[in-house]
Amino acid sequence: xxxxxxxxxxxxxxxxxxxxxxxxxxxxxxxxxxxxxxxxxxxxxxxxxxxxxxxxxxxxxxxx
Numbered sequence: 001x002x003x004x005x006x007x008x009x010x011x012x013x014x015x016x017x018x019x020x021x022x023x024x025x026x027x028x029x030x031x032x033x034x035x036x037x038x039x040x041x042x043x044x045x046x047x048x049x050x051x052x053x054x055x056x057x058x059x060x061x062x063x064x
Contacts, residue, residue: 013043028063036061 020040028034037060044053 014046015044017042017044025064033064034061035064 018039018041021037022039023035023037026034026036038057039060040055040057042053042055044051
């Protein structure tokens, strides 16, 4: 049961915070441009009174 207190995939976060969001536009080939966005997500879990957090960094990119 200790893994639940550290925030496994099956647990639902109590609070989710998005920080350090950056967005960059990169020209791939004219007229195609790719947007790359990086964000740090901090999930806070409360399992039976034990508060724990887990931080993940995500990178998302798409063509415009």
